[in-house]
Amino acid sequence: MTPNTLPPDLTRWNRAGLSRFDYLDGHGAAWLERLRHDLAQAFPGWPLWAQLPAPPADPSTETEDERLQRLAALYAADPDDLLWQLVRQFARSAHVLGVHLDAQANEGYLRTASQWDSLRRLLAVLDEAPRPPASAATPLALLLKPGLAGTVAAGLQVQHLPASGAPLVFETLADLAADAAFNTLYARDHLANPAWLAGSTLTLDRGVDELKAGEPLVLEDTQLQRLSAHRIEGVFTLPDGRSRVSISPAVPKTAALHFTAGHTLVHLLPKDRLAPRGPASEGVAEAGHSLQLAVPSGTLAAGDLVLVRAVDDKPRYRRIKAVHADRLVFTQALGALRLLGATVDRPVTVPLTDMAEATRRRTVQEDGTVVLLVYAAGDWSRLAGLWLSHASQLQSGTQTREVWPTYRCLHAKYVPVDTSRERLQPDDRPGYTALSVTWHPDTDDVPGDAQLELFNPQTLLAPPPGAGAWAVDSFLNASVQGHLPPALLTSASKQAAAGDLAVVMRAGQLAWARLASVAADPDRPQATLTAEKPWEDRGGGPWFLSRSTVFAHFKLQARVQDWQRNTTPLSGTWLDTEPLPPSLPLHRRVVVANGSAAVATTVEEIAPDGQRLRLADALPAGSTAGNLVLYANVVETGHGVARPERVLGSGDATRNLQQFTLAVAEVSWVADPLMAAGVRADLQLSVAGETWQPIANLKDAGPAEARYQVRLDQDGFLSLQFGDGRHGRRLPSGANNVRVRYRQGVGLAGNLPPDALAQLVKPHPLIDGLVQALPSSGGADREAPEDLRQRGPSTLLALDRAVSLDDFAQLARGHASVWQAASFRLPPGRGRSERIELVVMAAGGEPPTPALAAELQAFLAARALPGVALNVSGVQTQRFGLNVTVRVRSDAFDPEAVKAAVRAALGEAFSPRRRALGQPLYRGEVYQVVESVTGVENADALITVNAATRAALDRVVEVGGVPMVATPTPRQCLLLDTAALTLQHQEYSL
Structure with missing residues (x-):
């Protein structure tokens, strides 16, 4: 078969999987051969044929x-023949024109078109337009200077300074009536730990060097104004330098009395140590078996016999049962005792010789008083009027106990040895003292009516001369309620003042109060401390003067550990707050942040007391009373900078569909659910002073509506088209009457993490700081051609209405801020409404922020049937790793450069921009990407999936333990974890 009779075979290379059609059958060299063949048959005698390569006689023998x-x-031959040169040029021209026609044919089909303008024209035939870019936006909280308020006009510029490149500038998009009182609002007790203090140890929030065991500390509830004093038993210093104090008794922990960590102030280090002086008790009706000394007990010991006496009071003779430091315990109760001036001493023994004659030795008076007359050698005249004692035994059943009854010495007459006989009375004995001793059962200091009169005593016990060796301690008088009286008399105070705390402490017994006044005595070194309220106390024993100390003027106030840490969980829409500013209006926009999550919402209701509010949205997860902050000076900010007004052109009322181009790149596009792509160009267009509004498609505009349509051209400029009188008004005639203001700033670069916008471009007289609690979201680049080819037809099929399940996903993909979307029908539950879940991957490959999710819900709600419940959720990204070994000929290629190219190719091929929701990962795909890189001769690749990812995926198919296919669920997207990419190279060899 001759070359010119071969039938065309266009199917050999136009097979499935190619990105374009090849309409051209042949090339310049093949067509030149055809021309040569036909000319040789027409002009066989042309001498030129001898200069050209000749074909074989039998073409079938040629390989x-x-x-x-x-x-x-033949194509390279260059004979000196003009006609042949024209023929060869004709073949070349045919090839060039054929390639051009082939390209034009491919540009006429949506799936093979590669030029932006071709795609735009093809979509225009379908009444579609390329998806524009989008500008990121975020709510920004302004912190005003204290005490200031006013309006912050729109256009306030804030910036983010990246590590490299120009600053990213955002502007506020609306005016804001701001007030410093709205800067930050907090949950109630946000800096107060609600935990009850308990136990016998307190850990302070700092280290205190001067703490001493034995001193008191006072806990003060600053909220309920309650006090509790405790004794410090030990002090420990923790490794972090803080002090831990052991106290007694333990901190009270009852419903009626308890102390919370956040409201407790710990008062430490009293400066004044005062001695209590009064009001002191003068005596007691029943002293019991024990007695407190004001001085150490010294040589007193158990078994000693002592007498307790006070001025003008009858002494008590008692045997000591036990001695506890300065406290004596007796075998017999003391009874009523006058404490003022009382002392303890050892009695003296008075030896007796004999009694008087029988007729005068013992007499009984009418009241039963027994009078005895006894003689003691020596001068004992000082005993007159004193009370004496003598040991007696009382029988009680089978037990015998020792008692010490008292006897009154009425007279003590001493007769000197040298007294003349003439002067002696009948009962006188020179050198002896005649003691007249009386006894009566009612005065013998022994309970009961036992007969304890003296019968031939050998000795008597008598008080020693002079003051007693051991003074008895008195105690502070109690008030009518049994507590200390409001006013205490103490030694002179140097530091205490009104408002100070005071603690009276005796061992573990404490009393405490806040002082209303401290009055110094001008004549004596003493002061009167008066309490604001009755003294509270703990312990119940008497406040002995010598054993008690009054501590006052605590110089240090500390807090307990974590006193400001409030971890009370918060949820729902109601929130108890600190007192709210009275001017806080309803429906004000706020940002609620807890450090790890944030939400933008509005105030829907405020309680009458101004300490509780209801939000439109639930609090973010993880909120506690301690970490939650409400920012109420919130304004929407968008990526971009406002530019001055410029003239767009002149209107001509005689022209239909007049069109102008705004030759400015990167014009901002802001969210608008009424637009087909969910965004609109941020323009303010005026025609002869009248503001015209944008519309998604002029076909939807009425004849009298002042509307214009915006489209994006291949250079990224804006093309603005006006109406024809049927669909939108024509432009009125005028010179330079079409003017436009715009903002400039768009793209993925505007999607910033929280706290990235933290600096004003220029200082503002009202603003002190900024808080960006939420990431900026919604920013996206202009739609890529490959995306246009896929999205255009599917979006067209939805007809801008969400009716079927797929319509929701198709329309969401048409949103400028969305890369991928999938829709799922959910069970209706108990309701009748249809429930749809939309899983979205936002531009940038991340799940949508709450703000973008709200935009998408509004965008789709405007296109869905009424009553459809739509829930927008984020894509679940799962990550896999790769172990790749590439083989490279190092004599031809740099292995490191090849590895870098492989890494880049893998990162691009398995990035969020390229992988679809639910798309399985095949091992062969990895080989295809790696081996398509220039310089790679061959490679080995191994997919790695960790246990957590394996459990989350739908399934992983393995062959011989090697993962071959990893299939995610429809709501997941399986992406390459570049940190888990291990790449190495080997030398290629056969």
Whole structure:
């Protein structure tokens, strides 16, 4: 078969999987051979044929390689023949024109078109337009200077300074009536730990060097104004330098009395140590078996016999049962005792010789008083009027106990040895003292009516001369309620003042109060401390003067550990707050942040007391009373900078569909659910002073509506088209009457993490700081051609209405801020409404922020049937790793450069921009990407999936333990974890 009779075979290379059609059958060399063949048959005698490569006599014997070599030689031949040069130029021109026509044919089909303008024109036939870019936006909280308020006009510029490149500038998009009182609002007790203090140890929030065991500390509830004093038993210093104090008794922990960590103030280090002086008790009706000394007990010991006496009071003779430091315990109760001036001493023994004559030895008076007359050698005249004692035994059943009854010495008459006989009375004995001793059962200091009169005593016990050796301690008088009286008399105070705390402490017994006044005595070194309220106390024993100390003027106030840490969980829409500013209006926009999550919402209701509010949205997860902050000076900010007004052109009322181009790149596009792509160009267009509004499609505009349509051209400029009188008004005639203001700033670069916008471009007289609690979201680049080819037809099928399940996903993909979307029908539950879940991957490959999710819900709600419940959720990204070994000929390629190219190719091929929701990962895909990189001769690749990812995926198919296919669920997207990419190279060899 001759070359010119071969039938065209366009199917050999137009097979499935290619990105374009090849309409051209042949090339310049093949067509030149055809021309040569036909000319040789028409002009066989042309001398030129001898200068050109001749074909074989039998073409069937020529191989394909030989034929191609001959065609190449024929095409390269350059004989000196004008006609042949024209023929060869004709073949070349045919090839050039054919390639051009082939390209034009491919540009006429949506799936093979590669030029932006071709895609735009093809979509225009379908009444569609390329998806524009989008500008990121975020709510920004302004912190005003204290005490200031006013309006912050729109256009306030804030910036983010990246590590490299120009600053990213955002502007506020609306005016804000701001007030410093709205800067930050907090949950109630946000800096107060609600935990009850308990136990016998307190950890302070700092280290205190001067703490001493034995001193008191006072806990003060600053909220309920309650006090509790405790004794410090020990002090420990923790490794972090803080002090831990052991106290007694333990901190009270009852419903009626308890102390919370956040409201407790710990008063430490009293400066005044005062001695209590009064009001002191003068005596007691029943002293019991014990007695407190004001001085150490010294040589007193158990078994000693002592007497307790006070001025003008009858002494008590008692045997000591036990001695506890300065406290004596007796075998017999003391009874009523006058404490003022009382002392303890050892009695003296008075030896007796004999009694008087029988007729005068013992007499009984009418009241039963027994009078005895006894003689003691020596001068004992000082005993007159004193009370004496003598040991007696009382029988009680089978037990016998020792008692010490008292006897009154009425007279003590001493007769000197040298007294003359003439002067002696009948009962006188020179050198002896006649003691008249009386006894009566009612005065013998022994309970009961036992007969304890003296019968031939050998000795008597008598008080020693002079003051007693051991003074008895008195105690502070109690008030009518049994507590200390409001006013205490103490030694002179140097530091205490009104408002100070005071603690009276005796061992573990404490009393405490806040002082209303401290009055110094001008004549004596003493002061009167008066309490604001009755003294509270703990312990119950008497306040002995010598054993008690009054501590006052605590110089240090500390807090307990974590006193400001309030971890009370918060949820729902109601929130108890600190007192709210009275001017806080309803429906004000706020940002609620807890450090790890944030939400933008509005105030829907405020309680009458101004300490509780209801939000439109639930609090973010993880909120506690301690970490939650409400920012109420919130304004929407968008990526971009406002530019001055410029003239767009002149209107002509005689022209239909007049069009102008705003030759400015990167014009801002802001969210608008009424637009087909969910965004609109941020323009303010005026025609002869009248503001015109944008519309998604002029076909939807009425004849009298002042509307214009915006489209994006291949250079990224804006094309603005106006109406024709049927669909939108024509522009009125005028010179330079079409003017436009715009903002400039768009793209993925505007999607910033929280706290990235933290600096004003220029200082503002009202603003002190900024808080960006939420990430900026919604920013997206202009739609790529490959995305246009896929999205255009599917979005067209939805007809801008969400009716079927797929319509929701198709329309969401048409939103400028969305890369991928999938829709799922959920069970209706108990309701009748249809429930749809939309899983979205936002531009940038991340799940949508709450703000973008709200935009998408509004965007789709405007296109869905009424009553459809739509829930927008984020894509679940799962990550896999790769172990790749590439083999490279190092003599031809730099292995490191090849590895870098492989890494980049893998990162791009398995990035969020390229992987679809639910798309399985095949091991062969990895080989395809790696081996398509220039310089890679061959490779080995191994997919790695950790246990957590394996459990989350739908399934992982393995062969011989090697993962071959990893299939995510429809709501997941399986992406490459570049940190888990291990790449190495080997030298290529056969």
